[in-house]
Amino acid sequence: MKNLVGSTAFAALIALACTGAWAAGTHAGGHGDAIGKPGVAAQATRTVHVDMTDNMRFNPSSINVKRGETVRLVVTNSGKLKHELVLGTEKELKEHYELMKKNPEMEHADPNMVTLEAGKTGEVVWQFTSAGKVDFACLQPGHYDAGMKGAVHIAR
Numbered sequence: 402m403k404n405l406v407g408s409t410a411f412a413a414l415i416a417l418a419c420t421g422a423w424a425a426g427t428h429a430g431g432h433g434d435a436i437g438k439p440g441v442a443a444q445a446t447r448t449v450h451v452d453m454t455d456n457m458r459f460n461p462s463s464i465n466v467k468r469g470e471t472v473r474l475v476v477t478n479s480g481k482l483k484h485e486l487v488l489g490t491e492k493e494l495k496e497h498y499e500l501m502k503k504n505p506e507m508e509h510a511d512p513n514m515v516t517l518e519a520g521k522t523g524e525v526v527w528q529f530t531s532a533g534k535v536d537f538a539c540l541q542p543g544h545y546d547a548g549m550k551g552a553v554h555i556a557r
């Protein structure tokens with residue numbers, strides 16, 4: 402019985418980490434809008450093109466925006482591997498990455514991320530509501546460790 406409870410809790414943790422509950426619980430919940438919130442495309446004031454490569458790099462890896470701006474991130478996977486761009490705090494990204502490593506087949510999709518097969522282009526529309534830094538990373542197993550990360554710097 403104890404084991405059953407344990408594995409159920411673990412499954413719930415994974416579900417929480419990789420569904421809308423993750424974004425809602427972590428971002429809209431306790432910390433307020435720590436990293437911002439899903440943006441409305443029609444209100445985007447800036448479009449930034451980001452390239453993802455099999456060199457495990459984002460290009461650019463540093464993006465500058467102003468507080469309150471809604472940004473349309475147009476993300477292209479120009480590699481042959483699957484890549485993704487996930488926005489979050491460094492802590493959130495690391496936690497999520499560990500779950501991805503344990504469950505590599507796990508599918509996840511949220512407004513703060515886009516996962517792309519080779520050659521595909523997708524978008525994340527995000528409003529950066531607080532000054533400071535929001536990190537982003539590719540959480541495909543091995544990629545984050547290889548340095549596939551970057552940051553959005555938000556000026557006041």
Ligand SMILES: [Cu+2]
Nearest residue numbers: 484485539544
């Ligand atoms: Cu990657």
